Amino acid sequence: MLSFKSLTIPKIQFYLRDRGIVANGYKQKDLASLAEAVEKLNIPYDPNFLADDVDSTIQDRLRRAGCSFSDPFTIGGYVEDFSGIPDFSLYDIFNYLLLQRSDYDKRKLKAYKSAEDYRLFYDGHVQELKVNYLTVDSSVCVFIGKVRPTQRAKTLTGKMTYQCWFVVEKTLGDVKAAYCECPGGADGACRHVAACLYELEAFEKKSVTDGPCQWKKRKREHDEPVEMERMKIIKTRFYT
Known part of the structure; x- marks a missing residue:
């Protein structure tokens, strides 16, 4: 486990930011405690989810659904x-x-x-x-x-x-x-x-x-021309 107590505030903030956590206005001691908690949680290094590939996610979804x-x-x-x-x-x-x-x-x-x-x-x-x-x-x-x-x-x-x-x-x-x-x-x-x-x-x-x-x-009636006598104009009602 990393030791955060000896690190400067900017270095601890950089560590947290790399894991998607923005922490401004904290004292060094508080930042060190927060970083230790993050380290224990094993939060991955991917703040912008750049490693989250859509194709691989979809393929994994299909596999879990039983598709080959x-x-x-x-x-x-x-x-x-x-x-x-x-x-x-x-x-x-x-x-x-x-x-x-x-x-x-x-x-x-x-x-x-x-x-x-x-x-x-x-x-x-x-x-x-x-x-x-x-x-x-x-x-x-x-x-x-x-x-x-x-x-x-x-x-x-x-x-x-x-x-x-x-x-x-x-x-x-x-x-x-x-x-x-x-x-x-x-x-x-x-x-x-x-x-x-x-x-x-x-x-x-x-x-x-x-x-x-x-x-x-x-087929929808409003997709095709109809005679005037056959037209039925209604107002849509929305229920909440």
Whole structure:
């Protein structure tokens, strides 16, 4: 263990700053005690999280989810046949979002239909949703989706949609991991991922006699010209 009692104030401050701790206005004795406590906690040397590589983090997330591949976007086998998808409910969405996002709480869940991610789903921004069941022995399946951005015609990279993926446990329907290529989607909890989760929850399975059980982009009446007599103008109500 390092001895901080003999170090000058600037050197102790430098040590703390290298571990993400700013300590100004302290006496040398107090700084030494603080540095000793930090040393015992074994706080890593990475104040700006420069060693936190996004790709390795995502791969680790996939491994913990039970996936043997490193990039869901590059594997083949995605289909629109949703006949074998897991049972998936609002509970599964809320359970995932509560764990992943600090802005989700009990009050927001009560008014989830007024949240931006739900509005993305409701307004038809989810352009594509496919599933990959992987192998028969696999405990998870993978979904990929494409979502139109909200405020502009194209994404920041010039594409028409943001692409995202999420891994769902086949038996329980738990969301095990997710990712989106949007600027804030590396943690897997952005509004585009959430919109795809709502899209999956809204899908209604059909019986064998009802025809193919495939996902199709939902038509919205306001996406097409309609006659004046058929127009129904309503004011959106937000519940808090």
